[in-house]
Amino acid sequence: MxxxxxxxxxxxxxxxxxxxxxxxxxxxxxxxxxxxxxxxxxxxxxxxxxxxxxxxxxxxxxxxxxxxxxxxxxxxxxxxxxxxxxxxxxxxxxYPGAETIVFAQDKRRMRERLSELGAPVPRWRPVSTAADIADFAAEVAEVAGANGGMGADAVGGRREAVSGAGAQAGRASGWPVVAKAVRGGYDGRGVWMLADVAAAQELVATGVELIVEERVPLRREIAALVARSPFGQVAAYPVVETVQRDGICVEVLAPAPELPEELAVEAQQLAIDLAHALGVVGLLAVELFETEAGIVVNELAMRPHNSGHWTIEGARTSQFEQHLRAVLDYPMGETSLTAPAVVMANVLGGAPGGMTLDERLHHLFAADPGVRVHLYGKQVRPGRKIGHVTVLGDDMTSVRARAARAARWLQEGE
Amino acid sequence: MxxxxxxxxxxxxxxxxxxxxxxxxxxxxxxxxxxxxxxxxxxxxxxxxxxxxxxxxxxxxxxxxxxxxxxxxxxxxxxxxxxxxxxxxxxxxxYPGAETIVFAQDKRRMRERLSELGAPVPRWRPVSTAADIADFAAEVAEVAGANGGMGADAVGGRREAVSGAGAQAGRASGWPVVAKAVRGGYDGRGVWMLADVAAAQELVATGVELIVEERVPLRREIAALVARSPFGQVAAYPVVETVQRDGICVEVLAPAPELPEELAVEAQQLAIDLAHALGVVGLLAVELFETEAGIVVNELAMRPHNSGHWTIEGARTSQFEQHLRAVLDYPMGETSLTAPAVVMANVLGGAPGGMTLDERLHHLFAADPGVRVHLYGKQVRPGRKIGHVTVLGDDMTSVRARAARAARWLQEGE
Incomplete structure (x- = not known):
C-alpha cells in the first residue's frame, strides 16, 4: 500500500x-x-x-x-x-503464478495441456530431428488423404472446402509444416514455415527446441480476451478479428465482423474455461484460427495484449485497468463496446528520413480530428511497433479505412 | 523536445x-x-x-x-x-500569456474587459467601503423597481418571472449583494453573500480587495468549454450543466439537459469569441448563469477545468489532450459526445473513520461495473475534492442517479 x-x-x-x-x-x-x-x-x-x-x-x-x-x-x-x-x-x-504462466511461456507445455483439456488445437508434435518433422508431414498427408482434408480430428474434418489448388498441393505432401520455437517467440519471430526436409534440417541445426504444427487452412484469425480475478470472477470482452501481416498484428477489428453469434459465444466460453482451468489471474488472450470447421487455439498470452489495445477507448473498461483490477482482486469492470465499430491499427516504424514523427502527427490531426493516437515513446526503427491508433464509429468499413490511413500516415508520412 | x-x-x-x-x-x-x-x-x-x-x-x-x-x-x-x-x-x-491570464486571475479586470466587449455580465462594481456596497444595493433596488425586476440591462429585463417571494423581498432592498475577492477565490472561497450593511462592514474590515455583483436569479449554471491554438483554431465542446452545492461543483451533466439549441449555440459562440478577443491559447472555460433572459458570464478559467472532466470518456478528445494540442499548436481534436448522456460527479473527502477508500472502491466496482473512477492520490480531508466518477449511457436520469450514487459511495462508504 x-x-x-x-x-x-x-x-x-x-x-x-x-x-x-x-x-x-x-x-x-x-x-x-x-x-x-x-x-x-x-x-x-x-x-x-x-x-x-x-x-x-x-x-x-x-x-x-x-x-x-x-x-x-x-x-x-x-x-x-x-x-x-x-x-x-x-x-x-x-500473477499469473508460475504453474500458470508456463503455458504462455512454453508452447509445448501449452499444447500438451490444451490437448488434455480437450480444447481445439491444430495437429502438433514436439520434434528433435528433421526426420521427426518429415514423419509429421507424412502423417498430416495421410490423415488429409483419409479425410479428404488434413488433421481434422480436432476441428471436425470439413476443412477441405476452404482452400485453392496451391493449398491442396501442399496438403497432398503434408508440407509445408509450421515449426515454432518452444520458447521466446513473438511478433512472427520463432515461427517458420518449412517447405521441405531441407528447410527442416536447416532449422533443426540451429539447436532451437521445436514443436511442429499442421498448417491450418484458416478463414481469418480472431481473439478472445478475458480477465480473471483470484476470487474467480471472469469478464469477457467481445471477440475481435486480428489481421496479421508478416506475422505481426497490424489491425484489430472489434467486434469481429460477421462472426456468427454461436461462434463468438464459443470463443468466449473457451477463453473463460481456459482461464479457469489454467488458474489465470489477470488477462488471458486466446488467439484463435477461425476455420470452416470451427475455432482452433493458436496462442495464449497472459498480460495486456495487442489484440486488446482497442479497449482503451472502445470498451467501457480498458484491458489495462481490467488487468489491475484482476490482480488486486477488485470486481471486474464492464466490457461492452462504446461504439458499434472499433478498429485499432498498429503504427510501425517507417524508413528513416522524411518527416519527423511530430510533423506526421500534425498532419494526421489535421486530416482526421477523430482518430485516437497512442505513441509509446520509442525510438523509430523500421518495422518496430512504435504506437497504435484507434478509430470508433458506426460503420466498420469506413472506420477501418480511417484507422489504416492514420497508421500509414504516422509510419510513412504519406 | x-x-x-x-x-x-x-x-x-x-x-x-x-x-x-x-x-x-x-x-x-x-x-x-x-x-x-x-x-x-x-x-x-x-x-x-x-x-x-x-x-x-x-x-x-x-x-x-x-x-x-x-x-x-x-x-x-x-x-x-x-x-x-x-x-x-x-x-x-x-500559454496563456500574461496579457490573457490576467482575466482569469483578476475578477475586476475580467468584468471590465467583458463589459467593454459587450459580453453579458451581471451588474457589478469595484468597491472599497461598506458605503460603496450599500450604494450598489440601492442602485440594484432602483433598477429592479424601474424594470419590475433587477439589474436587467445586460440580460434583457425579464428576470422577474423566475423568483419566489423571498427573492422578491431581497430585490426590493437590493440586498443580498454578492461580494467577490478580486483575486484568489475558488470552489466557493472568496465569494460572500452579504445580507446587509453590517455584513458588508465586516467583510470590508478584512482588507480584501472586492467587487460586488447583483445576485442573478438563475435557472441553473451552465458552462462552455473551448480550446484555442496559437494558429487560432478553436474547438468547442458541447455545453454542459454544472450543479453546485455550497459553492463547489458537485455534478456536470453533458450535454446540458433540455438546453434550447439556440442558447447552446449562443454559449459556444460567446466562448469562441471570448477566446479570440482575450487571445487565449489552451482551454477556456466560461461559467455561465442561465436566466430567464438569457446567459450571463459568471467566471472564466484558462486551464483544464472541473466542468470538463467528463470529456475523458465522454468526448472523443479529452480536455487534457485538447489543452496539450492547443499549447503545442497541433490541430484540435474532435469534441463530440461518445454517448447521449454523460455525468461527472466529484468525489469529496468524507468524515474520517469507517471504510478506507480502497474498501469503498471494491464495493463500488461490485455495485456498478460500468462506472469510471478517477482518484487523485490525495489525502482524504472532509470536503476536499479527492476524485471524480463518470457514467455514460442513453438516459440522463438514470446516468445521473448512478453517478451520484457512485460519488456518494466513495465519499461516505454507504
Whole structure:
C-alpha cells in the first residue's frame, strides 16, 4: 500500500508499452504503477514516477522490487517460473503464478495441456530431428488423404472446402509444416514455415527446441480476451478479428465482423474455461484460427495484449485497468463496446528520413480530428511497433479505412 | 523536445489533479509531462516521471523549469503575470500569456474587459467601503423597481418571472449583494453573500480587495468549454450543466439537459469569441448563469477545468489532450459526445473513520461495473475534492442517479 494515498501498489516487471499504458490506467485508480525496467529509455520508464532498475532474470532484483507491492505482475512472459515460484513462496502476490504462466511461456507445455483439456488445437508434435518433422508431414498427408482434408480430428474434418489448388498441393505432401520455437517467440519471430526436409534440417541445426504444427487452412484469425480475478470472477470482452501481416498484428477489428453469434459465444466460453482451468489471474488472450470447421487455439498470452489495445477507448473498461483490477482482486469492470465499430491499427516504424514523427502527427490531426493516437515513446526503427491508433464509429468499413490511413500516415508520412 | 523520443515536452506549473490528468493524456501523445511541483506528494508528482521541485512565485525556478520545454502552461492561475511576461520576453512559449491570464486571475479586470466587449455580465462594481456596497444595493433596488425586476440591462429585463417571494423581498432592498475577492477565490472561497450593511462592514474590515455583483436569479449554471491554438483554431465542446452545492461543483451533466439549441449555440459562440478577443491559447472555460433572459458570464478559467472532466470518456478528445494540442499548436481534436448522456460527479473527502477508500472502491466496482473512477492520490480531508466518477449511457436520469450514487459511495462508504 502507498502510505501517502492509502491505495494499493502494483509492480509490473518490464518497462515496455504495456507497462506504459497500464500506468495510465493505474493513475485513474489513484495508483502509480511501479515498474521494473532494464533501461532508462524504456517506454514505461519515460513516464512512470516509480521506476526501479533491474532485469527480470535477477531473483534478488525481483525480490527487492516486490517489497511493498500489493501485487506483482508482468509486461511480458519471460520471467523464469522458478523466480515466480520463489517469490510466491515468500508471500508475494504474483500473477499469473508460475504453474500458470508456463503455458504462455512454453508452447509445448501449452499444447500438451490444451490437448488434455480437450480444447481445439491444430495437429502438433514436439520434434528433435528433421526426420521427426518429415514423419509429421507424412502423417498430416495421410490423415488429409483419409479425410479428404488434413488433421481434422480436432476441428471436425470439413476443412477441405476452404482452400485453392496451391493449398491442396501442399496438403497432398503434408508440407509445408509450421515449426515454432518452444520458447521466446513473438511478433512472427520463432515461427517458420518449412517447405521441405531441407528447410527442416536447416532449422533443426540451429539447436532451437521445436514443436511442429499442421498448417491450418484458416478463414481469418480472431481473439478472445478475458480477465480473471483470484476470487474467480471472469469478464469477457467481445471477440475481435486480428489481421496479421508478416506475422505481426497490424489491425484489430472489434467486434469481429460477421462472426456468427454461436461462434463468438464459443470463443468466449473457451477463453473463460481456459482461464479457469489454467488458474489465470489477470488477462488471458486466446488467439484463435477461425476455420470452416470451427475455432482452433493458436496462442495464449497472459498480460495486456495487442489484440486488446482497442479497449482503451472502445470498451467501457480498458484491458489495462481490467488487468489491475484482476490482480488486486477488485470486481471486474464492464466490457461492452462504446461504439458499434472499433478498429485499432498498429503504427510501425517507417524508413528513416522524411518527416519527423511530430510533423506526421500534425498532419494526421489535421486530416482526421477523430482518430485516437497512442505513441509509446520509442525510438523509430523500421518495422518496430512504435504506437497504435484507434478509430470508433458506426460503420466498420469506413472506420477501418480511417484507422489504416492514420497508421500509414504516422509510419510513412504519406 | 525530448531527444529520446523526438516528441515535444510540455511543462505544467503546478502539481495538482489537473496536471495529473494532463500527464495521462501526454503519455498517449508520446510525451511525458514535466511538472513543477511544490511537494513530493502533490497529485501529479506521485505519477509523473519528470517532476521538478519549485514554487510558481519563484521566477528563477520557473526559468529553470522552462528550459527544454516546447511549451509551458499551468495547472492553476496563480503564477504572477510579471513572471509570465518575463519568460515570454526570453522566448519561452508560455500559454496563456500574461496579457490573457490576467482575466482569469483578476475578477475586476475580467468584468471590465467583458463589459467593454459587450459580453453579458451581471451588474457589478469595484468597491472599497461598506458605503460603496450599500450604494450598489440601492442602485440594484432602483433598477429592479424601474424594470419590475433587477439589474436587467445586460440580460434583457425579464428576470422577474423566475423568483419566489423571498427573492422578491431581497430585490426590493437590493440586498443580498454578492461580494467577490478580486483575486484568489475558488470552489466557493472568496465569494460572500452579504445580507446587509453590517455584513458588508465586516467583510470590508478584512482588507480584501472586492467587487460586488447583483445576485442573478438563475435557472441553473451552465458552462462552455473551448480550446484555442496559437494558429487560432478553436474547438468547442458541447455545453454542459454544472450543479453546485455550497459553492463547489458537485455534478456536470453533458450535454446540458433540455438546453434550447439556440442558447447552446449562443454559449459556444460567446466562448469562441471570448477566446479570440482575450487571445487565449489552451482551454477556456466560461461559467455561465442561465436566466430567464438569457446567459450571463459568471467566471472564466484558462486551464483544464472541473466542468470538463467528463470529456475523458465522454468526448472523443479529452480536455487534457485538447489543452496539450492547443499549447503545442497541433490541430484540435474532435469534441463530440461518445454517448447521449454523460455525468461527472466529484468525489469529496468524507468524515474520517469507517471504510478506507480502497474498501469503498471494491464495493463500488461490485455495485456498478460500468462506472469510471478517477482518484487523485490525495489525502482524504472532509470536503476536499479527492476524485471524480463518470457514467455514460442513453438516459440522463438514470446516468445521473448512478453517478451520484457512485460519488456518494466513495465519499461516505454507504
Amino acid at each position: 502507498d502510505t501517502r494515498t492509502g491505495l494499493p501498489v502494483v509492480g509490473m516487471v518490464g518497462g515496455g508499452q504495456l507497462a506504459r499504458m497500464t500506468h495510465q490506467a493505474a493513475i485513474a485508480l489513484g495508483q502509480s504503477l511501479r515498474v521494473l525496467s532494464e533501461a532508462p529509455d524504456d517506454s514505461a520508464a519515460l513516464v512512470a514516477a516509480d521506476v526501479r532498475s533491474g532485469t527480470h532474470t535477477d531473483l534478488s532484483a525481483l525480490r527487492e522490487f516486490a517489497k511493498g507491492c500489493d501485487a506483482v505482475t508482468f509486461d511480458h512472459e519471460h520471467v523464469p517460473t522458478g523466480h515466480i515460484a520463489a517469490l510466491a513462496a515468500e508471500g508475494v502476490k504474483i | 525530448d531527444t529520446r523520443t523526438g516528441l515535444p515536452v510540455v511543462g505544467m506549473v503546478g502539481g495538482g489533479q489537473l496536471a495529473r490528468m494532463t500527464h495521462q493524456a501526454a503519455i498517449a501523445l508520446g510525451q511525458s509531462l514535466r511538472v513543477l511541483s511544490e511537494a513530493p506528494d502533490d497529485s501529479a508528482a506521485l505519477v509523473a516521471a519528470d517532476v521538478r521541485s519549485g514554487t510558481h512565485t519563484d521566477l528563477s525556478a520557473l526559468r529553470e523549469f522552462a528550459k527544454g520545454c516546447d511549451a509551458v502552461t499551468f495547472d492553476h492561475e496563480h503564477v504572477p503575470t510579471g513572471h509570465i511576461a518575463a519568460l515570454a520576453a526570453e522566448g519561452v512559449k508560455i
